[in-house]
Amino acid sequence: TQRHASAQVRTAAEAPDGSVGFGSRVTIARDDHPPETIEIVGEDEADPAAGKLSWVSPVAAALIGGEPGETVEIGPRHPPSRIRILAVENDPA
Numbered sequence: 368t369q370r371h372a373s374a375q376v377r378t379a380a381e382a383p384d385g386s387v388g389f390g391s392r393v394t395i396a397r398d399d400h401p402p403e404t405i406e407i408v409g410e411d412e413a414d415p416a417a418g419k420l421s422w423v424s425p426v427a428a429a430l431i432g433g434e435p436g437e438t439v440e441i442g443p444r445h446p447p448s449r450i451r452i453l454a455v456e457n458d459p460a
Contacts (some may be wrong), residue, residue, distance in 0.1 A: 385434060385435065385455050385457065386432055386433060386434045386455065387407065387430045387431050387432060387433045387434070387452065387455050388407070388431060388432075388457065389407055389408075389409075389422050389431075390406075390407060390408070390457065390458070391406070391407050391430075391455055391456065391457050392404055392405070392406045392455075392456040392457075392458075393405055393406075393407065393430055393452060393454070393455050393456075394452075394453040394454040394455075395430070395450050395451060395452055395453060396450070396451045396453055397448070397449075397450050397451075398448075398449075402453055403418065404418060405418045405419070405420050405426070405427075406418060406419050406420070407420055407421075407422050407427045407430070407431070408420065408421065408422065409421065409422065410422075410423060425441050426441060426450065429441045429450065430450070430452065433452045433455075434452065434455065435452050435453060435454055435455055436451075436452065437451075437452050438450065438451045438452070439452065
């Protein structure tokens, strides 16, 4: 209730140079799975089954700042899980 009362509508800031940031839609490839697109959202909007990951989740945190063509590691895992960034879409609002 407190978050709802203090919430402010903001426009998504475009991440610099097409890198992944809050509000980005990111197409990724994990291991041998088909590509998937996720959106990085606030904690209250998170719905992993719908492809919406909280910006504080391990996957989103690893992706933030990344650019298409880069591979990021999610840790601490043994072996680390690797995710390749295929595309980043940032909507300047």
